[in-house]
Amino acid sequence: MQQVFPDIKGRFGDFGGKYVPETLMGPLQELEEALDEAMSDQAFLDEYHHVLKEYAGRPTSLSYADKLSKQLGGAKIYLKREDLNHTGAHKLNNAIGQGLLAKRMGKKKIIAETGAGQHGVASATVAAKFGLECKVFMGEEDIRRQELNVFRMKLLGAEVISVSSGNGTLKDATNEAIRYWVANCEDHFYLIGSVVGPHPYPRMVRDFQRVIGDESKKQFLEVESELPDRIYACVGGGSNAMGMFYPFLQDPCELIGVEAAGKGIDTPEHAATLTKGTPGVIHGSMTYLMQDVNGQITEPYSISAGLDYPGIGPEHAHLFQTKQVRYESITDKEALSALQLLTEQEGIIPAIETAHALAQAFKEAAEMTPEQTILINLSGRGDKDMATLMEHFQEEE
Amino acid sequence: MLTQTSFQGKLTKTEDLFIPFVVAGDPTPELTIQFALRLQKAGADILELGVPYSDPLADGPTIQRAAQRALQQNMSLTKAIELVPKLREAGVEIPVVIFTYYNPVIQMGYDRFFEMLEENGAEGVLIPDLPYEESEEIRGLAEEKGVEFISLVAPNSDTRIKQIAEHAKGFLYCVSTLGVTGGSNQMSAETLSFIKKVKEHSQVPVAVGFGVSTNEDVQLVREHSDGVIIGSKIIRLIEGELEAFENGQEEEALERFYQEIRQLVK
Numbered sequence: 001m002q003q004v005f006p007d008i009k010g011r012f013g014d015f016g017g018k019y020v021p022e023t024l025m026g027p028l029q030e031l032e033e034a035l036d037e038a039m040s041d042q043a044f045l046d047e048y049h050h051v052l053k054e055y056a057g058r059p060t061s062l063s064y065a066d067k068l069s070k071q072l073g074g075a076k077i078y079l080k081r082e083d084l085n086h087t088g089a090h091k092l093n094n095a096i097g098q099g100l101l102a103k104r105m106g107k108k109k110i111i112a113e114t115g116a117g118q119h120g121v122a123s124a125t126v127a128a129k130f131g132l133e134c135k136v137f138m139g140e141e142d143i144r145r146q147e148l149n150v151f152r153m154k155l156l157g158a159e160v161i162s163v164s165s166g167n168g169t170l171k172d173a174t175n176e177a178i179r180y181w182v183a184n185c186e187d188h189f190y191l192i193g194s195v196v197g198p199h200p201y202p203r204m205v206r207d208f209q210r211v212i213g214d215e216s217k218k219q220f221l222e223v224e225s226e227l228p229d230r231i232y233a234c235v236g237g238g239s240n241a242m243g244m245f246y247p248f249l250q251d252p253c254e255l256i257g258v259e260a261a262g263k264g265i266d267t268p269e270h271a272a273t274l275t276k277g278t279p280g281v282i283h284g285s286m287t288y289l290m291q292d293v294n295g296q297i298t299e300p301y302s303i304s305a306g307l308d309y310p311g312i313g314p315e316h317a318h319l320f321q322t323k324q325v326r327y328e329s330i331t332d333k334e335a336l337s338a339l340q341l342l343t344e345q346e347g348i349i350p351a352i353e354t355a356h357a358l359a360q361a362f363k364e365a366a367e368m369t370p371e372q373t374i375l376i377n378l379s380g381r382g383d384k385d386m387a388t389l390m391e392h393f394q395e396e397e
Numbered sequence: 398m399l400t401q402t403s404f405q406g407k408l409t410k411t412e413d414l415f416i417p418f419v420v421a422g423d424p425t426p427e428l429t430i431q432f433a434l435r436l437q438k439a440g441a442d443i444l445e446l447g448v449p450y451s452d453p454l455a456d457g458p459t460i461q462r463a464a465q466r467a468l469q470q471n472m473s474l475t476k477a478i479e480l481v482p483k484l485r486e487a488g489v490e491i492p493v494v495i496f497t498y499y500n501p502v503i504q505m506g507y508d509r510f511f512e513m514l515e516e517n518g519a520e521g522v523l524i525p526d527l528p529y530e531e532s533e534e535i536r537g538l539a540e541e542k543g544v545e546f547i548s549l550v551a552p553n554s555d556t557r558i559k560q561i562a563e564h565a566k567g568f569l570y571c572v573s574t575l576g577v578t579g580g581s582n583q584m585s586a587e588t589l590s591f592i593k594k595v596k597e598h599s600q601v602p603v604a605v606g607f608g609v610s611t612n613e614d615v616q617l618v619r620e621h622s623d624g625v626i627i628g629s630k631i632i633r634l635i636e637g638e639l640e641a642f643e644n645g646q647e648e649e650a651l652e653r654f655y656q657e658i659r660q661l662v663k
Contacts, residue, residue, distance in 0.1 A: 009530065019499055019526045021455035023572055026553030165461055171452065178454050185553070281500045281526070282452070294473040295501035296451040 010199020015314035018198040020284045027185040032200045034105045056086040062219035068345040075368035079378045080216045089380030090240045091122040097208030099126035102189035109133040112191045113177040115170030116305035117149025119193030124158035134158040137177040139168035167299050194237025195313030198284030209243025230254045233377040234357040236307035238316045240379035258360045260302035261329035271300035272329040273312040274320045282311035303332040304352035334359040351380035404492035404520040411602050414624025418445040420463040422472030433489045435655040448477040448497035455525040459629040474501040481517040494521035511542045521545035529561050552591045562598035571605045
């Protein structure tokens with residue numbers, strides 16, 4: 001039986017809800033009604049799956065990492081190849097779903113927030129494809145760090161709006177996108193990139209990402225005839241992990257979410273929200289977050305811009321509290337070694353975000369037996385990270 | 398029909414209210430006290446005392462800047478509430494509403510929060526990111542403790558207007574950009590019918606805020622509602638005097654601030 005979360009108030013146990021200014025309650029209600037209607041309309045679902053297939057290139061493959069499995073000498077390692085999805089990451093699945101919903105609601109303008117730029121690129125892509133106007137809010141520090149993705153978005157016809165408030169990163173870009181939506185909600189659709197934000201966003205994004213887990217389950221059963229023993233995914237806001245885990249929640253697989261430990265969870269420079277954070281409200285949702293004793297939200301740190309976020313999706317907070325998912329954390333250093341290992345052994349350069357899941361999985365795989373199997377969500381490819389990687393590996397030499 | 402006036406009996410007027418907003422600690426806690434005194438002298442009936450927050454979702458750039466200045470003074474929810482007795486000592490007698498985002502309240506805990514409001518004599522609380530559906534528990538606690546929990550209502554609150562207005566305490570905060578049509582000093586028909594609808598269901602004074610920045614705006618709001626809330630405009634006036642404060646011309650700057658406010662709400 002499927003979970004009945006979120007409940008009617010948009011709650012996953014103690015988490016979720018709608019903690020937003022009054023002016024957004026109306027637009028959220030409108031969105032929820034349109035979403036419910038769309039998700040129970042077979043024609044809408046057919047169109048979504050059609051675009052995923054013929055435009056995004058789904059289903060993505062399930063690859064057996066034979067060389068790597070043998071080298072680690074433990075469990076058999078499988079990779080769900082979201083890096084092969086159009087635009088290079090899982091982000092597009094959700095952008096397609098929400099883009100189609102925006103069109104259906106008659107909204108011609110979309111806004112999005114982005115950190116590393118992957119969700120911004122996915123949003124700009126669907127805007128081009130579906131004929132929508134697109135504004136992407138991005139922190140000025142991230143614009144500097146992710147020059148290439150900024151150019152991609154502009155090439156796709158999107159307007160990139162620089163956000164200078166706060167530290168100029170994802171948290172600030174999200175604040176600014178929400179403020180813009182408050183003032184322009186009548187004709188704008190806010191396309192959130194992760195399982196965060198007020199209800200119904202966490203549910204909607206999960207439901208547009210569950211295709212990852214649904215496909216994986218089918219593919220895995222075809223090759224192994226049974227489900228994997230353990231499944232790994234990295235967690236920033238948590239959309240690739242939620243999409244992968246959700247269809248497996250009732251199965252006897254162990255699910256492991258991997259957060260960014262940055263320079264170490266004993267330093268102030270990390271983004272391990274569940275490992276080190278406490279409950280509170282961020283971006284309209286009750287969840288875990290990184291904050292000081294006065295309830296001011298603090299700045300996270302991770303080498304990967306996609307995990308550099310002080311909150312986490314409310315459903316993850318719930319799965320953490322109920323121990324349905326085990327959450328671990330991986331440092332910058334460990335992630336980069338795992339990235340190097342996968343690249344050398346399998347010829348796949350993963351995103352630095354993804355490398356966090358790989359690092360945890362590799363550690364554990366070595367302790368397991370060759371009869372056991374693990375599945376890792378390879379959420380994105382590393383092309384966008386070349387500048388960061390060059391800088392890092394040159395420093396090492 | 399207005400039947401309730403409260404704030405522990407301190408608010409006796411039910412119309413023509415002037416409700417200013419300042420951020421505690423912007424640019425210093427001492428100056429916040431001075432601004433409050435001038436606002437009271439210029440006719441303020443209730444003071445909204447803003448608590449600076451790292452991620453103020455409902456605020457534009459002006460109030461964000463004020464929050465940043467106050468955070469640099471290490472202002473916090475605790476210190477903002479503790480500023481209330483200092484306001485009283487200096488002669489501020491009007492009711493004080495603590496205006497804070499929800500997260501700092503969660504970290505303090507409801508028990509301690511209400512204990513502090515009582516100990517320090519704050520009469521009201523407003524939490525802009527805690528809508529009606531999420532506020533049942535805290536509204537109950539506030540009523541029990543005799544603290545006014547101020548609700549907000551927006552033109553797009555739609556079917557929820559009635560529910561929010563009927564349960565409103567203290568005063569009801571109408572979030573409305575003025576919707577001035579074609580440059581003429583008239584409210585749009587939509588805004589007028591929105592305010593009318595709110596007033597029909599509210600038993601407390603209905604005050605209008607957001608975007609009120611000239612004396613014409615104030616007159617217009619007065620004509621159609623029970624009170625005017627002014628925030629960003631006041632912060633901008635404070636910002637205009639920052640240099641004067643730095644140069645030690647405090648008295649002159651405060652006098653200019655007072656005169657500006659008087660002109661604004663005359």
